[in-house]
Amino acid sequence: MPMTTPAITVVGLGSGDADQLTLGVWRLLQQAKRVFVRTDRHPMMRLFQENELAYASFDELYEQMDSFPDVYAAIADKLIAEAQSASETIVYAVPGHPMVAERTVQLLRERCEPEGIALRILGGESFLDQAFTRLGFDPIEGFQLLDAASMKASLLRPELHTVIGQVYDAFTASDVKLTLMELYPDEHPVVIGHALGVPGEEQIVTVPLYELDRAPGYGNLSLVWVPRSDDASLRNRTFDRLHEIVAVLRSPEGCPWDREQTHQSIRKNFIEETYEAIEALDNDDPIGMQEEFGDVILQVMLHSQMEEEVGSFSVYDVIQTLNEKLLFRHPHVFGDKDAGNSQEALQNWEQMKAEEKKRKGIDPAAQSLLDGIPPDLPSLMKAYKLQKKAAKVGFDWDQIGPVLDKIQEELAELREAITDKDREEQAGELGDLLFATVNAARFIDADPEEALARTNQKFKKRFAYIEEQLRISGRTFDQTDLTEMDRFWEEAKRLP
Numbered sequence: 001m002p003m004t005t006p007a008i009t010v011v012g013l014g015s016g017d018a019d020q021l022t023l024g025v026w027r028l029l030q031q032a033k034r035v036f037v038r039t040d041r042h043p044m045m046r047l048f049q050e051n052e053l054a055y056a057s058f059d060e061l062y063e064q065m066d067s068f069p070d071v072y073a074a075i076a077d078k079l080i081a082e083a084q085s086a087s088e089t090i091v092y093a094v095p096g097h098p099m100v101a102e103r104t105v106q107l108l109r110e111r112c113e114p115e116g117i118a119l120r121i122l123g124g125e126s127f128l129d130q131a132f133t134r135l136g137f138d139p140i141e142g143f144q145l146l147d148a149a150s151m152k153a154s155l156l157r158p159e160l161h162t163v164i165g166q167v168y169d170a171f172t173a174s175d176v177k178l179t180l181m182e183l184y185p186d187e188h189p190v191v192i193g194h195a196l197g198v199p200g201e202e203q204i205v206t207v208p209l210y211e212l213d214r215a216p217g218y219g220n221l222s223l224v225w226v227p228r229s230d231d232a233s234l235r236n237r238t239f240d241r242l243h244e245i246v247a248v249l250r251s252p253e254g255c256p257w258d259r260e261q262t263h264q265s266i267r268k269n270f271i272e273e274t275y276e277a278i279e280a281l282d283n284d285d286p287i288g289m290q291e292e293f294g295d296v297i298l299q300v301m302l303h304s305q306m307e308e309e310v311g312s313f314s315v316y317d318v319i320q321t322l323n324e325k326l327l328f329r330h331p332h333v334f335g336d337k338d339a340g341n342s343q344e345a346l347q348n349w350e351q352m353k354a355e356e357k358k359r360k361g362i363d364p365a366a367q368s369l370l371d372g373i374p375p376d377l378p379s380l381m382k383a384y385k386l387q388k389k390a391a392k393v394g395f396d397w398d399q400i401g402p403v404l405d406k407i408q409e410e411l412a413e414l415r416e417a418i419t420d421k422d423r424e425e426q427a428g429e430l431g432d433l434l435f436a437t438v439n440a441a442r443f444i445d446a447d448p449e450e451a452l453a454r455t456n457q458k459f460k461k462r463f464a465y466i467e468e469q470l471r472i473s474g475r476t477f478d479q480t481d482l483t484e485m486d487r488f489w490e491e492a493k494r495l496p
Contacts, residue, residue, distance in 0.1 A: 006117045007089040008079060010105055012097045012124020016043035016198035016221060020125040028122070029053060032091040036082070038075060038104060041220050042095045043198050055093070068149060069103075076107035083117050095220070097126035101147065101165045127165065127223065130197035134204065135225050137161050142228055148172045153182035158234035162226040167192075167218060174213035176224055183237055184226070186210040191225040194218070243315060246301045250309065263303060270299040282453060328352055369393060381449045383438040391442070400443040407436045465492035 009032075011025045021044065029035060029048075035055040037045070039062075048055055058075045065071045083090050098105045098121050105121065112119040132139060142160040148167045156162065156179075167173050180190070188209045194217045195201035207215055212224065235241045249258040273295040280288035304315035329352040332339035339345040369392070373385050390396065397403055410433040417426040441448040466488040470480060 006083040006086065006115075007120065008083050008092055008108060008112065008117060009089055009120045009122065010092045010094065010098045010108065011122045012126070013037075013042060013044040013093050013095055014125035015096055015127045015130045016195055016201070017125075017130075018044065018047050020129075020197070021047070022122075022124060025122055025124055028091065029093065033088055034082070034086060034090045035093060036079065036090060037093045038095065038102075039220065043195070043201065043221075044095075072103045072107060075104045076111060079104075079108065080111060080115055080117060084115070089120075095127075097124050097128075098122070100126040100128060101145070127196060127221070128163065131163055131193065131223065131225065134196045134202065135191060135193060137225075137227065148176050148224075151176060151179045153179055156180070156183045158183065158226075158229045158231065158238075161228045164224040164226070167222045167224050168220060169218045170213050173215070173218055173224070177209060177212040180209055180212075180226065183234065184209055185233075188226075191227070192217075193223050193225060195221040196223070242297075242301060246298070246305050247308075250302075250305050258302070261302065261306075263306060266299070266302060270296075270303075273299055278453075282457065325356075328356065378449065380434070380438065380452065383435050384442060384448055387439055387442055397439075397443075400440065403436070403439050403443055407433065407440060410436045462489055462492035465489075465495065 009028065011028060013025075014020045014022075030051070030053065035053065037055050037057045039059050040048075040055070040057040041059065047053075058071075058078070061071045061074050065074060079090070079092055092104075092108075094102050094105065096102070108119055111117075128145065137143075139161065142157075144155070144157060144160050144162050146155060146162060146164045148164050149172070151164065164176055167176060180188075184190075186209055189206050190209050190212055191204065191206050192212070192215055194203040196204070198221065201221075203217055205215060249255045252259070273292065277289070277292035277296050280292045300318070301315060304313070304318055308314040327334045329349050330345075331337040331352060332345055332348050337348055339348055369389050370386055373382055373389075377385070387396075410429065414426065414429040414433050417429040438448045441451060466485050469488045469491075470476060
C-alpha cells in the first residue's frame with residue numbers, strides 16, 4: 001500500500017574514496033530497502049558489492065538516449081514514478097555531492113514538490129574537495145566551476161582558478177580545448193586530474209593546451225584545471241581589460257591628452273578611423289582590419305567613458321542596448337517568426353523597427369518617409385538611401401530605361417550650363433547628374449559609394465603604373481606629354 005506522502009532521499013557517494021563517505025549516508029544506505037544509483041561506474045560501488053547492498057542503476061539509459069539532457073530527464077521521470085508507487089522512501093545515490101554538477105538532482109528539485117513528493121538531500125564529499133586538496137589551490141583566491149558540456153569562451157576569466165568538470169572522454173576534451181584556445185595560447189599549461197583522491201587510480205598530469213585531447217585516461221572522474229594567472233597578455237584579450245584601460249586613461253592619474261578630450265574634440269577621429277577601417281576592408285588586409293577595427297572600438301569606448309563619468313550610461317549599457325535590439329529585430333532567429341530568405345528577413349527587421357518606434361511613443365504616420373538618414377552621411381550614400389526610401393512607396397521608375405534617359409537629360413543640361421558659364425547653375429546641374437547616376441546604381445543593385453571606391457582604387461593603381469614607367473626611364477612628368485601618359489594608361493588597363 002503506497003505511503004501517504006511519497007518521498008525521495010538523495011545522497012552523495014563522495015569522490016571515490018570509501019574513507020570519505022559520511023557515516024550518516026553509509027547508515028542510510030545500509031538501512032534502505034530500495035536504492036537507485038545514477039551510475040555504477042564509480043569506485044564507491046565496490047563498497048556496495050563487498051557489503052552485498054542491493055541497488056539498481058540507470059546506466060542502460062546512457063546507451064538508449066541520444067544526449068545527456070535526455071538521460072537526466074528520463075532518470076528523473078523514473079525516480080518520480082518509483083516514489084509514487086513505493087510504500088517507503090526510495091534512496092537515490094549520486095557520485096560526489098548531490099548539489100555539485102548533478103543535473104538529475106536539480107530536475108528533482110524542480111519537479112518533486114509539484115508532484116507531491118517529499119525530497120530530502122544529504123551531502124557527500126564533492127570532487128571539488130579533492131580538487132582543492134590534491135591540486136593544491138585555495139578557492140578564496142578566485143574560483144569558478146564550469147561544465148565541459150556547456151562551456152563558452154565568454155565565461156573564461158584568467159584571473160580565476162577554473163575547474164572544468166565532466167570531461168568524460170577525448171571528444172569532450174577536444175571541445176574544451178577549442179573553447180580555451182579562444183583566450184589562452186596553444187602552449188598554455190593546463191592540468192588534467194583523473195580520479196582525484198581515489199587510492200591507486202589518481203592521476204595528475206600537466207600538458208600544454210594543444211595536447212589536452214591527446215592525453216589518455218579520460219572517464220567519469222576526470223576534470224581539467226586551469227590555474228589562475230596574472231599574465232597581462234591573457235587579460236589583454238578581455239573586454240573588461242579594455243574598459244579598465246580607457247577608464248584609467250581618462251582618470252586624474254591617466255593621460256593629460258585623453259583627460260582633456262570631449263565628444264566634439266574627437267568627433268572627427270571617429271570619422272577618420274572609420275574610413276581607415278573601410279580602406280583595410282577594401283584592401284582585403286586582415287592585419288590592417290585587426291588594427292583599424294580596434295581603433296574604431298576605441299572611439300566607442302572613449303565616448304562611452306565620457307558619459308559614464310557623468311552618470312549617463314556606460315559601455316555596458318551600449319552593449320545591452322545593442323544585444324536587445326538584435327534579439328528584438330531578428331524574430332525569425334530568436335522568436336516565433338520565419339524567414340525563408342534574406343528579403344523576408346529584411347521585412348521582419350523593418351517591421352520590428354516600426355514596432356520599436358511605437359513603443360517609444362513615436363508615431364510613424366507623423367514622420368517623413370525620408371527621416372532617419374544621418375545628416376552628415378556622405379552625399380553619395382545619402383542620395384542612395386533617399387532614393388531607396390522613396391522607392392518603397394512607389395516613387396520610382398519601373399525599369400532602368402527611363403533612368404538612363406534621365407542621365408542623358410541631366411548631362412545635356414550640364415553641357416548647356418557649362419556653355420552659359422554660370423558657375424552656380426553648373427554645380428546644380430552636376431548634382432542632378434550625380435543624383436540620376438545614383439538612381440542607375442540602385443537599379444543594377446550596385447552601391448554607388450562602393451562602386452566609386454573601386455574606381456578610385458583602379459585609377460590609383462593605373463596612375464601608379466604611369467609613375468613607375470617614368471621612374472624606370474629616369475624622367476618626371478615635366479618630361480612627358482599626355483599622348484605618352486595615355487599610352488601608359490592603356491598598358492595599365494591590360495594588366496591583371
